[in-house]
Amino acid sequence: MVDQANAADSAAPRAGQGRGAATWLERHGIRLSRGPAGTGPLRRAPDGQLFGGVAAGLAERTGFSVGLIRVVIVVAALSTTGYLAIPYVLAWLFIPAEGAERNIATKALADKRGIGLAAGLTSVLAVALVIASALNAPWATSLAVPIIICAAGLVLITRNASDDELAYLRSLADPAGLTATAPRSRRLMRFGVGALLMIFGVYALLQGHERMALLKPLAGIMLLVGGVALALGPWWLRIAREAVEERQARIRAEERAEMASRVHDSVLQTLALIQRRAADPQQVVKLARAQERELRAWLFDGRPPGSMEGQAATVADGVRLIQQDVEAQHGLTVDAVTVGDCELDDDLAALLAAAREATVNAAKWSGADTVSLFTEVERDSVSMFVRDRGKGFDPDAVPDDRKGLAESVRARLARRGGSATIRSAPGQGTEVSLAMPRCAAERVPRRS
Amino acid sequence: MSKPRVFLVDDHSMFRSGVRSELAGAVDIVGEAGDVAPAIADITESLPDVVLLDVHLPGGGGQDVVAAVKADHPDVKFLALSASDAPEDVIAVIRAGARGYVTKTISGSELIDAIQRVAAGDAVFSPRLAGFVLDAFAAGHTADLDRPSFDPELDQLTLREREVLRLIARGYTYREVAKELFISVKTVESHVSSVLRKLQLSTRHQLTRWAAERRLN
Numbered sequence: 001m002v003d004q005a006n007a008a009d010s011a012a013p014r015a016g017q018g019r020g021a022a023t024w025l026e027r028h029g030i031r032l033s034r035g036p037a038g039t040g041p042l043r044r045a046p047d048g049q050l051f052g053g054v055a056a057g058l059a060e061r062t063g064f065s066v067g068l069i070r071v072v073i074v075v076a077a078l079s080t081t082g083y084l085a086i087p088y089v090l091a092w093l094f095i096p097a098e099g100a101e102r103n104i105a106t107k108a109l110a111d112k113r114g115i116g117l118a119a120g121l122t123s124v125l126a127v128a129l130v131i132a133s134a135l136n137a138p139w140a141t142s143l144a145v146p147i148i149i150c151a152a153g154l155v156l157i158t159r160n161a162s163d164d165e166l167a168y169l170r171s172l173a174d175p176a177g178l179t180a181t182a183p184r185s186r187r188l189m190r191f192g193v194g195a196l197l198m199i200f201g202v203y204a205l206l207q208g209h210e211r212m213a214l215l216k217p218l219a220g221i222m223l224l225v226g227g228v229a230l231a232l233g234p235w236w237l238r239i240a241r242e243a244v245e246e247r248q249a250r251i252r253a254e255e256r257a258e259m260a261s262r263v264h265d266s267v268l269q270t271l272a273l274i275q276r277r278a279a280d281p282q283q284v285v286k287l288a289r290a291q292e293r294e295l296r297a298w299l300f301d302g303r304p305p306g307s308m309e310g311q312a313a314t315v316a317d318g319v320r321l322i323q324q325d326v327e328a329q330h331g332l333t334v335d336a337v338t339v340g341d342c343e344l345d346d347d348l349a350a351l352l353a354a355a356r357e358a359t360v361n362a363a364k365w366s367g368a369d370t371v372s373l374f375t376e377v378e379r380d381s382v383s384m385f386v387r388d389r390g391k392g393f394d395p396d397a398v399p400d401d402r403k404g405l406a407e408s409v410r411a412r413l414a415r416r417g418g419s420a421t422i423r424s425a426p427g428q429g430t431e432v433s434l435a436m437p438r439c440a441a442e443r444v445p446r447r448s
Numbered sequence: 449m450s451k452p453r454v455f456l457v458d459d460h461s462m463f464r465s466g467v468r469s470e471l472a473g474a475v476d477i478v479g480e481a482g483d484v485a486p487a488i489a490d491i492t493e494s495l496p497d498v499v500l501l502d503v504h505l506p507g508g509g510g511q512d513v514v515a516a517v518k519a520d521h522p523d524v525k526f527l528a529l530s531a532s533d534a535p536e537d538v539i540a541v542i543r544a545g546a547r548g549y550v551t552k553t554i555s556g557s558e559l560i561d562a563i564q565r566v567a568a569g570d571a572v573f574s575p576r577l578a579g580f581v582l583d584a585f586a587a588g589h590t591a592d593l594d595r596p597s598f599d600p601e602l603d604q605l606t607l608r609e610r611e612v613l614r615l616i617a618r619g620y621t622y623r624e625v626a627k628e629l630f631i632s633v634k635t636v637e638s639h640v641s642s643v644l645r646k647l648q649l650s651t652r653h654q655l656t657r658w659a660a661e662r663r664l665n
Contacts, residue, residue, distance in 0.1 A: 337579030372619025
């Protein structure tokens with residue numbers, strides 16, 4: 001009994017301590033319990049990364065907290081004097097980042113130029129290694145092999161990691177204090193690490209050469225390095241320059257591709273339409289004008305051509321977009337007249353969508369070369385009229401597929417309290433009348 | 449009906465020759481000019497029935513031509529013809545004395561019809577002009593409603609005039625408007641002329657402001 005009570009007494013504070021420690025850990029982002037595990041293949045998570053995103057990816061996949069996994073990795077790496085850091089790097093290389101198809105290692109193996117560059121760098125370091133061994137400096141020899149491997153690896157990695165990852169690596173490796181944008185704490189940390197490394201370096205040099213006059217071998221090394229730089233320098237420079245040029249060419253190619261797709265969507269389409277309608281100067285002028293408007297908007301206002309959605313803030317804007325769009329795509333004149341203006345809301349956007357559909361229909365089927373599009377914004381409602389003087393049709397004898405279209409427009413507007421009527425007779429053209437009540441939108445003055 | 453004598457004012461010679469060929473035969477083209485000063489000089493000399501006038505000219509607005517010619521020769525009629533303009537520019541030309549406004553996309557036969565109408569003393573409203581006028585006279589411009597109106601007759605459109613303008617803005621011809629409203633074409637014409645008169649004489653704030661910006665009145 002007594003033992004049990006004691007056991008219970010002593011267990012309680014321990015449990016309490018455990019809870020206390022757990023909450024302390026949790027406050028620092030380390031959760032001991034396991035959350036819901038993700039599905040799908042293992043991916044690095046660039047969103048939550050501290051270094052390569054491996055721990056974040058593991059956390060996402062297994063459900064353990066990121067902090068816990070990081071602690072385990074760091075402890076494992078430290079306790080094995082760094083050898084367990086190697087799996088981390090390998091994981092970084094071989095697990096593709098989220099959203100990427102191939103991992104860095106695969107990409108690196110396919111990059112012949114990159115391998116060439118790495119070989120070039122290796123040769124530089126090999127020379128340095130030979131010099132070092134000639135100078136009888138064993139500390140340099142022992143370091144050379146890892147340095148060579150690391151350098152070659154870095155070249156391949158920087159050439160094949162994604163742009164986001166490169167930007168992140170660069171921000172980590174930025175020389176101390178050079179970028180003003182880096183947070184102060186990180187700048188200080190980097191500076192401290194750099195200073196420590198320099199102190200160790202000087203210490204190692206002093207240790208390695210305590211019996212010699214320090215300056216003699218140093219001067220010798222510098223002379224040799226200078227000589228090698230003179231001999232091999234132009235080649236290294238060329239390699240570096242080629243790398244820069246290749247990068248610039250890639251950027252230019254991307255810009256050109258974007259430009260080409262934009263021009264294809266707008267200017268080339270219009271030119272094709274102009275060729276088809278060369279016999280009709282008025283329409284050619286109209287097409288050219290619409291294109292000019294669009295091109296100007298793109299070049300000087302930065303509005304990309306072809307992307308009409310989400311640009312119209314008011315009814316009049318929306319009408320202008322319909323006009324430009326239909327004129328550009330169907331090569332007929334849209335005579336748009338707008339009276340008054342107001343902010344667009346969902347109801348009015350539906351009205352505009354219906355008007356666009358009616359206008360496109362008129363352009364496709366009526367055979368007329370002009371469509372009138374009249375919009376009037378009144379205090380309580382917005383009405384739109386789409387009229388053409390084309391073939392017209394008998395509304396009672398419409399084939400089902402086209403009737404379905406009209407019905408769907410009508411139903412869509414009716415759901416929001418609007419209405420649509422079609423008036424047409426063979427040979428008399430067609431008029432579609434659309435109306436939508438306004439709820440809250442304030443009338444805004446017409447912009448001239 | 450004799451062919452109306454027409455004078456062309458537009459700064460694009462290509463457009464002038466295009467209009468010339470479209471109108472050939474139907475009207476008598478007595479001259480053309482590409483800018484304000486030569487236009488005034490030549491029009492005063494040739495005294496045409498109708499001047500086809502671009503709203504924008506390099507040496508100023510079309511309304512300068514209208515005002516200068518109208519001062520000495522009130523019989524010369526002006527029809528504004530232009531591609532796409534801000535409403536205030538168009539209204540300014542109309543207030544200076546033009547009898548109508550049509551867009552350059554108008555077909556040749558419609559343009560001939562409009563010229564004959566203007567020559568006969570009628571007003572010519574394109575859908576766009578009808579839209580501008582409806583907008584200028586719209587009831588929603590609250591700034592206007594607060595101001596005392598000197599002449600409510602002139603400062604407001606009647607319901608019927610509004611209906612007529614709406615149908616014109618929807619792309620109806622005068623004949624179609626007449627049929628739709630069960631009135632005669634003559635009545636439609638008189639409504640449109642009355643609107644034009646109001647447009648030119650009204651002291652409504654909105655209109656006078658536009659005109660003042662164009663240094664008129």
